[in-house]
Amino acid sequence: MDLFEYQGKQLFAGYGIPVSPGGAAETVDEAVAVADRIGYPVVVKAQVHVGGRGKAGGIQLAADVDECRRHAAAILGMTIKGHVVGLVWIEQASDIAREYYASFTLDRSAKTHLGLLSAQGGIDIEEVAATSPDAIARIHVDPVEGLTPARCEAWVDEARLDPEARADTVEILHQLWRCYEEADADLVEVNPLILTTDGVVRALDAKVTLDGNAVFRHPDYQEYEETQPRDAREQEAFHKGLQYVGLDGTVGVIANGAGLAMSTVDVVNEVGGQPANFLDIGGGANADVMAGALEVINHDPKVHAILINIFGGITKGEEVATGIVQALERVTIESPIVIRLDGTNADQGRAILQPHLSDRLRLEPTMLDAARTAVQLAGKAG
Amino acid sequence: MSIFVDDTTKVVYQGLTGSQGRFYGRLNREYGTQVVAGTNPKKAGTDVDGIPVFANVAEAVEATGANASCVFIPAPGVKDAVIDAAAGGVEFIVVITEGVPMHDEAWFFNELRRDYPNVRLLGPNCPGIISPGLCNIGITAGHIAKAGGPVGIVSRSGTLTYQALYELAQQDIGVTTCVGIGGDPVPGTSFIDCLEAFEADPDTKAVMMIGEIGGSAEEEAADYIKAEMSKPVVAYIAGVTAPPGKKMGHAGAIVSGGKGTAQAKMDALRDAGAKVGLNPTAAGALMVDVVAQL
Numbered sequence: 001m002d003l004f005e006y007q008g009k010q011l012f013a014g015y016g017i018p019v020s021p022g023g024a025a026e027t028v029d030e031a032v033a034v035a036d037r038i039g040y041p042v043v044v045k046a047q048v049h050v051g052g053r054g055k056a057g058g059i060q061l062a063a064d065v066d067e068c069r070r071h072a073a074a075i076l077g078m079t080i081k082g083h084v085v086g087l088v089w090i091e092q093a094s095d096i097a098r099e100y101y102a103s104f105t106l107d108r109s110a111k112t113h114l115g116l117l118s119a120q121g122g123i124d125i126e127e128v129a130a131t132s133p134d135a136i137a138r139i140h141v142d143p144v145e146g147l148t149p150a151r152c153e154a155w156v157d158e159a160r161l162d163p164e165a166r167a168d169t170v171e172i173l174h175q176l177w178r179c180y181e182e183a184d185a186d187l188v189e190v191n192p193l194i195l196t197t198d199g200v201v202r203a204l205d206a207k208v209t210l211d212g213n214a215v216f217r218h219p220d221y222q223e224y225e226e227t228q229p230r231d232a233r234e235q236e237a238f239h240k241g242l243q244y245v246g247l248d249g250t251v252g253v254i255a256n257g258a259g260l261a262m263s264t265v266d267v268v269n270e271v272g273g274q275p276a277n278f279l280d281i282g283g284g285a286n287a288d289v290m291a292g293a294l295e296v297i298n299h300d301p302k303v304h305a306i307l308i309n310i311f312g313g314i315t316k317g318e319e320v321a322t323g324i325v326q327a328l329e330r331v332t333i334e335s336p337i338v339i340r341l342d343g344t345n346a347d348q349g350r351a352i353l354q355p356h357l358s359d360r361l362r363l364e365p366t367m368l369d370a371a372r373t374a375v376q377l378a379g380k381a382g
Numbered sequence: 383m384s385i386f387v388d389d390t391t392k393v394v395y396q397g398l399t400g401s402q403g404r405f406y407g408r409l410n411r412e413y414g415t416q417v418v419a420g421t422n423p424k425k426a427g428t429d430v431d432g433i434p435v436f437a438n439v440a441e442a443v444e445a446t447g448a449n450a451s452c453v454f455i456p457a458p459g460v461k462d463a464v465i466d467a468a469a470g471g472v473e474f475i476v477v478i479t480e481g482v483p484m485h486d487e488a489w490f491f492n493e494l495r496r497d498y499p500n501v502r503l504l505g506p507n508c509p510g511i512i513s514p515g516l517c518n519i520g521i522t523a524g525h526i527a528k529a530g531g532p533v534g535i536v537s538r539s540g541t542l543t544y545q546a547l548y549e550l551a552q553q554d555i556g557v558t559t560c561v562g563i564g565g566d567p568v569p570g571t572s573f574i575d576c577l578e579a580f581e582a583d584p585d586t587k588a589v590m591m592i593g594e595i596g597g598s599a600e601e602e603a604a605d606y607i608k609a610e611m612s613k614p615v616v617a618y619i620a621g622v623t624a625p626p627g628k629k630m631g632h633a634g635a636i637v638s639g640g641k642g643t644a645q646a647k648m649d650a651l652r653d654a655g656a657k658v659g660l661n662p663t664a665a666g667a668l669m670v671d672v673v674a675q676l
Contacts, residue, residue, distance in 0.1 A: 051632070101632070103632070103633040104633075105633040106484060106488060106567055106568070108567055108568070108597045108598065108599070109597075109598055109599075109602065111488065111491055111492070111495075111568050112488065112492060113488065114633075116633055125632050126632050129632075142492055142496075143485065143488040143489040143491075143492050144489060144492045144493050144496060181485060184483055184484070184485055186484055187633055189632060189633050191632060211483050211484050211485070213457065213481045213482060213483045213484065214483035214484075214485070216457070216458050217458075217483070255541075256541055257539065257540050257541025257542065258539065258540075258541075258565065258594075259537075259538070259539025259540065259541055259542035259543075259565075259592070259594060259620050260539070260541035260542055260545065262539075262594065262595070262620040262621045262624055263542060263620045263661065263662055265621075265623055265624065266620065266621065266622045266623050266624075266660075266661065267661050269622070269623040270660060270661060275623075278624070311541050311544055311545050311548070312523075313521070313522065313523040313526070313540075313541070313544045314409070314521060314523050342545075342548065343523070343526060343544060343545075343548055344523050344525070344526060366663060367661070367662070367663060368661065368663060
């Protein structure tokens with residue numbers, strides 16, 4: 001779950017990490033009210049789940065109420081990399097002397113956590129990493145050991161920050177580590193971490209990704225789940241508890257297991273088609289789940305054919321076939337369906353489907369054959 | 383021969399009294415696995431279909447000689463279950479449970495690496511391990527696999543593993559061991575661990591490797607194949623046309639440095655001498671050719 005900047009900053013503040021005073025606003029009037037409360041100048045910042053906001057004009061300085069009104073009006077409703085801005089964060093402007101970079105994430109290769117710290121933070125940090133990797137100080141943190149004070153200090157020294165920033169940064173990194181660990185974050189990133197002209201270190205941005213698997217420890221994260229960006233199809237699938245990712249094509253895909261679903265999307269592409277989605281219905285493939293999956297795909301106006309790719313393991317072919325037949329009785333499907341059913345008791349399953357087969361419901365022996373037929377049907381309809 | 387397990391492996395099921403543990407514990411026993419015990423602190427002294435239930439793994443090991451465990455405990459309890467198993471004295475821990483928090487996984491992986499270096503962890507979020515005809519621990523449908531050899535399978539994906547087992551069986555090709563390492567961020571057993579074991583196993587003559595987009599485990603496996611493997615490897619990578627996943631901030635881009643795409647993985651594997659199939663069927667056909675030439 002990706003957090004908006006304002007949610008990340010609220011989380012940071014809870015761990016004692018200094019952030020600028022501010023507030024979130026959905027309308028121009030709300031934005032002005034926040035700005036009046038905290039005092040000008042303020043920065044008006046678009047709240048979207050993508051980077052590059054500054055370059056897109058989504059971050060503006062406002063010296064007074066007129067400018068605040070103008071910028072908020074321009075930014076609210078703006079589209080940044082396909083994301084429509086529905087919310088702005090208004091915060092007190094900072095006098096920036098230096099911009100640093102700090103983050104914690106998992107290093108999957110080393111199987112430990114990795115902290116990155118640089119004196120050259122700001123919008124071009126990836127460029128810095130590519131051209132002068134030595135400008136980024138790296139620290140591997142053993143999850144059992146945690147971030148010890150001595151190693152944290154050595155890490156900050158290695159990053160060669162300005163001397164007046166050292167003490168504050170050491171403290172902030174400890175708080176950031178605690179946030180990463182205790183809040184079950186996959187990523188905490190501060191870019192920039194600023195040193196103000198008054199010699200204060202502060203998080204000017206907050207990029208936080210929380211681990212959806214840890215919601216059982218953090219019941220309040222439900223709120224973040226609700227505010228994840230989803231299109232209408234993804235929203236429907238989310239409420240049905242389905243693993244769904246919307247794509248742009250015309251062939252609706254249903255498969256059991258994430259790997260098989262991904263593989264099915266690949267094969268549709270391989271035979272010249274365009275998948276409309278990735279949808280994993282899990283191992284069970286019973287009638288309820290199948291009906292829900294078909295409903296979601298049915299509501300996608302771009303879909304012209306549906307490919308169901310099921311491999312029976314523990315779940316037997318006849319159970320899967322019965323589930324499909326029952327689901328089809330409950331949902332009126334707009335597009336022709338092509339089924340590939342293989343694995344445990346596939347023959348019995350195919351026998352159950354046999355009496356229901358027609359031009360609108362076809363059965364193919366292999367994944368490739370099924371994909372070809374589905375792509376062909378989608379092409380005809382389109 | 384097989385890797386990691388064989389017909390002498392004795393398994394304790396942590397969570398045997400739950401619905402999943404009971405269902406798969408019975409299935410594994412029907413397959414021929416030595417299912418010797420279960421654990422549940424509240425139901426110690428009872429049994430499930432004659433399988434005795436103990437309060438913890440240490441007691442199960444003492445009473446039954448169990449040397450492996452299979453975890454069907456819900457995600458919140460997995461961290462404690464893994465440590466219970468390692469401290470209890472088993473050498474091999476298979477965690478089927480999905481949805482384990484990343485920080486828990488990272489913690490118990492490193493805790494085992496530090497304090498229990500001889501314990502092998504498989505998973506979390508994996509289908510388990512099967513040596514057809516000898517031992518099946520986890521949720522793989524055992525009957526779809528043909529016993530014997532000469533192929534070893536290692537896979538990050540559940541259903542694609544079944545697909546691979548099935549396609550090989552259809553071609554009358556046997557499997558020494560099939561290891562599902564799972565798709566989580568911190569897998570206890572890696573591709574390289576399995577490749578190393580297959581390379582050392584005299585009955586395994588070729589290896590099928592099934593990967594996915596994300597992370598750099600396949601690229602690391604490719605480096606290993608290039609440097610150390612004498613046996614042929616056939617690979618398939620799912621997710622060639624998946625949309626670019628959400629980027630984990632700048633940190634993700636800095637750490638991955640261009641790795642992680644299916645294309646990068648396939649290129650690395652081809653460069654290492656592996657044969658790469660564009661879809662599961664093509665990979666199966668490549669393996670048929672490889673086996674024919676052994």
